[in-house]
Amino acid sequence: MANRTLRAQRLVALFMLGCLLFSYPLLALFDSGGEVFGIPLLFAYLFVAWALLIVAMILVVECSSR
Amino acid sequence: MPLAGLILLTSCAYLGILFAIAYWGDKRADAGRSIIANPYIYALSMAVYATSWTFYGSVGRAAVSGVGFLPIYLGPTLMAALFWLVLRKMIRISKANRITSIADFIAARYGKSALLGGLVTLIAVVGVIPYIALQLKAVSSSFLILWQYPTIQMPNSGQALGPLQDTALYVALLLATFTILFGTRHLDATERHEGMVAAIAFESLVKLLAFLAVGLYVTFGLYHGFADVFEQAARLPDVDQLLTLGGPAGTYGSWVSLIFLSMLSILFLPRQFQISVVENVNENHVAKAIWLFPLYLLAINIFVLPITFAGLMHFPAGTVDADTFVLTLPMALRQESLALLVFVGGLSAATGMVIVETIALSTMICNDLAMPLLLRWKALGLAQRADLSGLLLGIRRGAILLLMLLGYVYYRAAGEAYALVSIGLVSFAAVAQFAPAMLGGMYWKQGTRAGALSGLSLGFLLWLYTLLLPAFAKSGWLPLSFIEQGPLAIAWLKPLALFGLAGLDEIGHSLFWSLLANLGAYVGVSLFGRQSSREHAQALLFVDAFKVAGRGSSLWRGSASVTEVIALVGRFLGPARAREAFAGYAAQRGLASAAELVPDADLVHFAEQQLAGAIGAASARVMLASVVQEEPLGMDEVLGILDEASQVLAYSRRLEQQSHELEVATGELRAANARLQELDRLKDDFISTVTHELRTPLTSIRAFSEILNDNPELDPAQRARFVGIIVKESERLTRMINQVLDLAKLESGRAEWHTSALDLKEVIEDAQATTSQLLQEQGVALCLELPAQIPPVLADRDRLLQVLLNLIANAVKFCDREAGRIGIAVQVLPEALQVDVRDNGCGIDPADQQTIFEKFRQAGDNLTEKPQGTGLGLPISRQIIEHFGGRLWVNSARGQGATFSFTLPLGQANAAASDAGRETEYGV
Numbered sequence: 001m002a003n004r005t006l007r008a009q010r011l012v013a014l015f016m017l018g019c020l021l022f023s024y025p026l027l028a029l030f031d032s033g034g035e036v037f038g039i040p041l042l043f044a045y046l047f048v049a050w051a052l053l054i055v056a057m058i059l060v061v062e063c064s065s066r
Numbered sequence: 067m068p069l070a071g072l073i074l075l076t077s078c079a080y081l082g083i084l085f086a087i088a089y090w091g092d093k094r095a096d097a098g099r100s101i102i103a104n105p106y107i108y109a110l111s112m113a114v115y116a117t118s119w120t121f122y123g124s125v126g127r128a129a130v131s132g133v134g135f136l137p138i139y140l141g142p143t144l145m146a147a148l149f150w151l152v153l154r155k156m157i158r159i160s161k162a163n164r165i166t167s168i169a170d171f172i173a174a175r176y177g178k179s180a181l182l183g184g185l186v187t188l189i190a191v192v193g194v195i196p197y198i199a200l201q202l203k204a205v206s207s208s209f210l211i212l213w214q215y216p217t218i219q220m221p222n223s224g225q226a227l228g229p230l231q232d233t234a235l236y237v238a239l240l241l242a243t244f245t246i247l248f249g250t251r252h253l254d255a256t257e258r259h260e261g262m263v264a265a266i267a268f269e270s271l272v273k274l275l276a277f278l279a280v281g282l283y284v285t286f287g288l289y290h291g292f293a294d295v296f297e298q299a300a301r302l303p304d305v306d307q308l309l310t311l312g313g314p315a316g317t318y319g320s321w322v323s324l325i326f327l328s329m330l331s332i333l334f335l336p337r338q339f340q341i342s343v344v345e346n347v348n349e350n351h352v353a354k355a356i357w358l359f360p361l362y363l364l365a366i367n368i369f370v371l372p373i374t375f376a377g378l379m380h381f382p383a384g385t386v387d388a389d390t391f392v393l394t395l396p397m398a399l400r401q402e403s404l405a406l407l408v409f410v411g412g413l414s415a416a417t418g419m420v421i422v423e424t425i426a427l428s429t430m431i432c433n434d435l436a437m438p439l440l441l442r443w444k445a446l447g448l449a450q451r452a453d454l455s456g457l458l459l460g461i462r463r464g465a466i467l468l469l470m471l472l473g474y475v476y477y478r479a480a481g482e483a484y485a486l487v488s489i490g491l492v493s494f495a496a497v498a499q500f501a502p503a504m505l506g507g508m509y510w511k512q513g514t515r516a517g518a519l520s521g522l523s524l525g526f527l528l529w530l531y532t533l534l535l536p537a538f539a540k541s542g543w544l545p546l547s548f549i550e551q552g553p554l555a556i557a558w559l560k561p562l563a564l565f566g567l568a569g570l571d572e573i574g575h576s577l578f579w580s581l582l583a584n585l586g587a588y589v590g591v592s593l594f595g596r597q598s599s600r601e602h603a604q605a606l607l608f609v610d611a612f613k614v615a616g617r618g619s620s621l622w623r624g625s626a627s628v629t630e631v632i633a634l635v636g637r638f639l640g641p642a643r644a645r646e647a648f649a650g651y652a653a654q655r656g657l658a659s660a661a662e663l664v665p666d667a668d669l670v671h672f673a674e675q676q677l678a679g680a681i682g683a684a685s686a687r688v689m690l691a692s693v694v695q696e697e698p699l700g701m702d703e704v705l706g707i708l709d710e711a712s713q714v715l716a717y718s719r720r721l722e723q724q725s726h727e728l729e730v731a732t733g734e735l736r737a738a739n740a741r742l743q744e745l746d747r748l749k750d751d752f753i754s755t756v757t758h759e760l761r762t763p764l765t766s767i768r769a770f771s772e773i774l775n776d777n778p779e780l781d782p783a784q785r786a787r788f789v790g791i792i793v794k795e796s797e798r799l800t801r802m803i804n805q806v807l808d809l810a811k812l813e814s815g816r817a818e819w820h821t822s823a824l825d826l827k828e829v830i831e832d833a834q835a836t837t838s839q840l841l842q843e844q845g846v847a848l849c850l851e852l853p854a855q856i857p858p859v860l861a862d863r864d865r866l867l868q869v870l871l872n873l874i875a876n877a878v879k880f881c882d883r884e885a886g887r888i889g890i891a892v893q894v895l896p897e898a899l900q901v902d903v904r905d906n907g908c909g910i911d912p913a914d915q916q917t918i919f920e921k922f923r924q925a926g927d928n929l930t931e932k933p934q935g936t937g938l939g940l941p942i943s944r945q946i947i948e949h950f951g952g953r954l955w956v957n958s959a960r961g962q963g964a965t966f967s968f969t970l971p972l973g974q975a976n977a978a979a980s981d982a983g984r985e986t987e988y989g990v
Contacts, residue, residue, distance in 0.1 A: 008150050011356065015147035022140050022325060024318045031311050038293025040309040042133055043371060050143060050364055057147060057357035 010060045021049045080410050084265045088248040091264030102263045103347045105354030111263050111341050113270035113362045117419035118204035119490040121412050122389050128374040129388030132308025141328030143360040149352050157349045159611045164675040168339045169434040173684045175507035175608050176515035177601035180684035183434030189526045190336050193496025198473030200489045201416040206234035208412045218394050241420050242470040249425040250462045263345045269414040276411025281369020284376045299375035323574035330501045331494040340426035428465035433682025436461050455640040491573050492533050499525040502588040511605045517592030525584030532576035536561050628663045631673045638680045763795040805938040812945040823858040833870035846886030859970040865946045872939040873903040873966050880907035898969040910958040919944050
């Protein structure tokens with residue numbers, strides 16, 4: 001049960017992190033129109049942040065269920 | 067035309083496969099081996115979120131606003147992190163209360179209110195119909211485009227054709243048939259459709275594969291990876307604006323409002339509620355969906371921008387609608403099978419959405435709109451009909467058909483006024499209105515029915531005014547001046563800039579006003595209103611869903627007959643199903659058959675749950691009320707319950723008090739026991755001391771008697787001395803026995819007292835006379851120092867004399883051998899008389915001054931010196947003096963004689979003496 005509340009708290013933390021990553025101040029940092037490896041910076045940032053968030057969710061969900 | 071035939075054949079084959087999967091799923095479910103009972107199927111079926119709006123519309127939106135298509139998928143990703151808290155609670159609540167739709171959920175939370183259920187249904191239907199229209203449009207136009215292969219040309223809009231030539235009509239009818247076939251095969255109390263879920267999961271897989279296929283082909287076949295696409299796209303005009311925010315991609319404000327909107331819709335769209343809450347098999351499946359569902363969304367979006375740019379580069383501007391790039395690109399590149407796959411993918415996206423949405427809406431229409439109205443319509447006599455299960459199915463099938471046709475009508479009427487993506491957002495904004503009532507209902511106990519009603523109505527009206535009516539105006543149903551000048555040319559009522567609020571985009575503007583009014587009214591009315599007891603009970607069930615162990619409301623009083631209840635449930639579920647359900651319930655309770663059931667609150671609750679599955683919580687309550695004489699919980703009952711509670715409290719308090727008293731009594735008993743043991747020990751000591759003391763004189767008597775007996779020729783002088791000793795020892799023995807008896811009497815309080823007022827002077831002079839013989843023998847002088855006047859004291863004359871004799875005898879024993887002198891003095895103290903008996907003997911060690919008052923203790927060494935007395939004189943004297951209320955003590959120092967003093971209180975004696983005086987006066 002303690003494990004479950006911990007999992008819930010970790011997920012809430014991820015939710016907040018996601019809110020932060022996908023909103024104004026951080027987003028503006030990457031909104032400059034540059035490129036990384038030929039890929040537009042904002043596009044790359046959004047998908048990388050999204051993917052990392054999903055990886056973190058996998059870690060939280062799958063690790064705490066064991 | 068062979069091509070059209072091929073397309074039709076493929077479509078029909080695809081629908082056939084779907085139906086086969088659904089049929090197989092249902093069969094497996096009936097056999098108890100569910101195929102959907104695993105988290106992967108659950109997460110895949112959730113992807114019904116991605117409709118043809120995603121499949122075709124994302125590219126269309128990306129062509130206009132670049133990365134602006136993303137918030138609609140980022141929001142659900144964020145919400146997925148909260149699934150474990152929010153969605154799981156929704157599932158728990160719905161399972162416990164047999165909730166089968168979002169309308170049911172809200173109605174049940176606010177006291178099973180039929181009005182609220184109806185309002186939610188209305189909002190959902192009005193909000194979602196355009197969305198269904200959108201799917202029909204997507205399917206029909208993709209069909210028309212593909213049909214013209216190899217030419218790529220935007221089809222004439224379906225509206226240009228007559229209704230009978232319009233493919234959208236046939237699509238609508240086909241989908242309606244399909245939905246009816248496996249959405250409403252039978253009535254089920256849990257309202258779950260395993261086969262349908264299996265088919266939806268399959269569809270999610272198909273649309274993902276189709277989209278990925280196009281994306282991979284375009285990105286890696288047509289170009290050399292992402293970098294290549296973006297590099298070439300850089301030559302397009304205005305491409306920079308598509309890749310940054312702040313341009314057409316939208317400001318940060320609209321970006322955030324879209325994320326927020328899509329967060330709410332992933333929970334509150336009727337189809338999402340149906341799939342993720344109602345069709346959920348096991349709430350632990352939510353855990354896997356937390357990451358699997360966002361992963362799905364990521365996968366289906368990763369190729370959107372490459373496809374968009376490829377389309378923009380491939381087709382001259384304005385010739386091809388960006389909404390169709392996904393289909394037209396493979397067609398233009400002569401990839402027939404890929405194009406067909408895309409068509410099937412789009413078909414799956416549209417059918418999946420339409421099937422689930424119409425099933426969810428038809429349940430709501432039937433349970434929360436049609437049934438409450440029909441049941442209240444007395445003229446129909448519906449409440450008396452024997453079997454209503456057929457009617458229920460009929461209503462649902464009718465509702466599905468009606469919804470599909472409404473969608474079609476909307477599609478015909480609205481036409482091309484709006485791009486696909488905007489229609490979707492209008493729907494999202496409508497269902498977002500459920501958020502305050504739903505979330506508030508789950509986490510806030512004070513939310514009331516009136517609050518939810520006013521919040522929902524206000525929010526809905528504002529949504530209507532700021533989003534739907536402008537959409538109508540743009541479609542030409544209302545004059546455009548409505549938008550531009552405001553109704554009746556009142557500027558501050560302009561629907562897209564209400565109260566002059568400009569600078570937000572349409573969605574953000576509408577969302578702000580409608581949710582502000584919604585939340586404000588909900589919270590405000592709730593805080594200033596009152597909950598009924600039923601609302602309160604439901605609020606507890608919902609908010610404490612994780613704490614409540616599943617039992618329903620116990621606040622129920624009433625009477626019902628079991629057969630009536632079973633018959634009632636039978637009318638909606640079918641008699642056979644009802645009997646089965648109640649037999650199962652009886653078996654659960656350990657009863658042999660349903661006939662043995664007792665019509666109690668639990669049974670009624672069970673029946674209500676069964677009915678709620680079929681006709682909704684609000685209607686179930688109405689129906690049960692018709693057979694159950696339910697007595698509402700009046701003030702009396704509430705007071706009664708309170709009274710019971712306070713009685714219980716009083717009992718427990720009394721119990722506590724008694725146990726405390728018991729503890730005290732136990733303590734007293736223990737103390738008494740200890741005292742008894744102590745006394746027992748004292749008695750043993752006393753007896754052994756007494757016997758020891760008695761043996762001393764007895765031994766000497768016996769020794770001298772034996773000498774006399776054995777020596778008859780002893781000379782007379784010797785003989786006389788021995789006999790003298792025997793006599794003296796016998797006297798001592800007698801005295802000792804008398805004193806032991808005396809002491810026992812005094813200690814037990816059985817001694818006789820003849821108290822009277824005494825003149826102490828007389829008593830002292832008597833004592834002097836009595837001891838004069840002894841004093842002469844020992845050569846001791848006694849002098850008295852008596853004041854002239856001594857007030858009388860209250861005492862027993864003989865006892866007081868005994869004390870004086872005792873003290874004098876002691877003084878004689880211990881005073882100086884050669885010049886013995888004893889003095890007796892009396893002092894008159896304020897409240898007492900003090901008598902001192904002074905001798906000039908060797909005195910008493912301070913160590914012995916207390917012990918001499920103990921029984922059988924004498925000053926000096928008992929072993930070496932011959933005892934001079936019995937050792938009982940002083941203890942007896944002290945007992946006597948204490949009985950008179952005085953004190954006996956000794957003052958002495960070694961070698962300076964000893965003074966024994968005692969006091970006798972004066973107070974009562976004066977009164978007694980005056981009485982005695984009067985008595986003498988009268989000569990009594």
